[in-house]
Amino acid sequence: MTGWGDWTTWSTILKSRYLTIRRYVIKTYCFEPFGSAVRRSKNPSRYHQYQKLRSNSSPSLSPPLSPSINQQFLPDIMTFATIPFEILIEICDYLHPSDLYNLTMVCKRYRSLLWDKTSTTTQLIWKSSRKNFINNLNVDPPGKMCEQEFIWLMLLLNKCMFCNQTDKFELTMHWEFKMYCCFKCLNERTICKLTLLQKYNFPEELLACLPQLQKNPNPRDPPLYLIRDVENLFKQYNYEKDKKNWVKERQDQIIKLNIENEQYNTLHDQVRYDHTERLERLLRKLHDFYSNNRT
Numbered sequence: 132m133t134g135w136g137d138w139t140t141w142s143t144i145l146k147s148r149y150l151t152i153r154r155y156v157i158k159t160y161c162f163e164p165f166g167s168a169v170r171r172s173k174n175p176s177r178y179h180q181y182q183k184l185r186s187n188s189s190p191s192l193s194p195p196l197s198p199s200i201n202q203q204f205l206p207d208i209m210t211f212a213t214i215p216f217e218i219l220i221e222i223c224d225y226l227h228p229s230d231l232y233n234l235t236m237v238c239k240r241y242r243s244l245l246w247d248k249t250s251t252t253t254q255l256i257w258k259s260s261r262k263n264f265i266n267n268l269n270v271d272p273p274g275k276m277c278e279q280e281f282i283w284l285m286l287l288l289n290k291c292m293f294c295n296q297t298d299k300f301e302l303t304m305h306w307e308f309k310m311y312c313c314f315k316c317l318n319e320r321t322i323c324k325l326t327l328l329q330k331y332n333f334p335e336e337l338l339a340c341l342p343q344l345q346k347n348p349n350p351r352d353p354p355l356y357l358i359r360d361v362e363n364l365f366k367q368y369n370y371e372k373d374k375k376n377w378v379k380e381r382q383d384q385i386i387k388l389n390i391e392n393e394q395y396n397t398l399h400d401q402v403r404y405d406h407t408e409r410l411e412r413l414l415r416k417l418h419d420f421y422s423n424n425r426t
């Protein structure tokens with residue numbers, strides 16, 4: 132996303148923290164990151180704070196200028212677009228993960244810095260933000276998952292991944308499939324054990340090679356599997372020459388993965404929902420269960 136709307140987002144992000152950030156940048160780098168923005172501020176108290184800050188760091192001060200609208204706007208854009216990466220990285224240390232995410236939408240430059248999934252620096256920025264601002268999310272992402280995806284799934288994603296359902300009581304994290312979605316979308320993408328065995332003659336020994344849904348909406352229903360996982364597994368199975376060993380190795384991996392998935396599902400619920408919400412989700416689940424099994 133680009134355009135003036137992004138500039139507004141940038142401004143909103145830093146509004147609450149600008150004094151802390153500016154003080155740090157001025158002291159450390161003798162550099163005024165938001166100078167022109169503050170000088171043209173119509174808020175007298177904000178200007179006073181700026182004057183006070185500048186008086187501690189620089190002896191010479193000029194009175195606030197009153198340039199034309201175009202002259203005011205241009206230097207701000209240039210300042211924000213040219214902040215050195217070292218300083219930007221320091222600034223990011225003060226930002227919540229949701230602010231970092233908003234920052235990726237400001238311009239390509241910030242997006243390339245913050246959306247890099249392989250850069251150690253970028254991963255450390257997100258990791259630091261996660262540990263500083265998100266309670267209960269001190270565990271690192273699993274396997275090869277990057278920090279951005281981990282935080283996105285655990286916290287930032289606030290609607291169904293596949294439709295526009297935003298009611299959080301209708302949404303559930305299924306970490307085994309890396310999906311946060313509603314029941315309808317889950318149903319469209321999964322297949323049950325009985326269908327696989329009876330309709331498709333799927334080899335039963337291969338079922339233990341697949342991650343299965345741990346939070347089945349109705350615990351009495353047969354296990355659910357992701358259709359994409361089934362297709363991929365079947366392709367690999369046909370390709371393997373030593374099928375017996377491959378199946379054994381795969382089954383051992385799934386046993387470990389099931390334990391890990393359960394831990395991340397629990398962690399997700401602790402991070403995303405408070406105590407009251409967790410209780411309400413449980414009560415709704417019980418209500419649904421008894422309603423479905425009454426007849």
Ligand SMILES: [Zn+2]
Pocket residue numbers: 291292293294295296312313314315316317
């Ligand atoms: Zn959905």
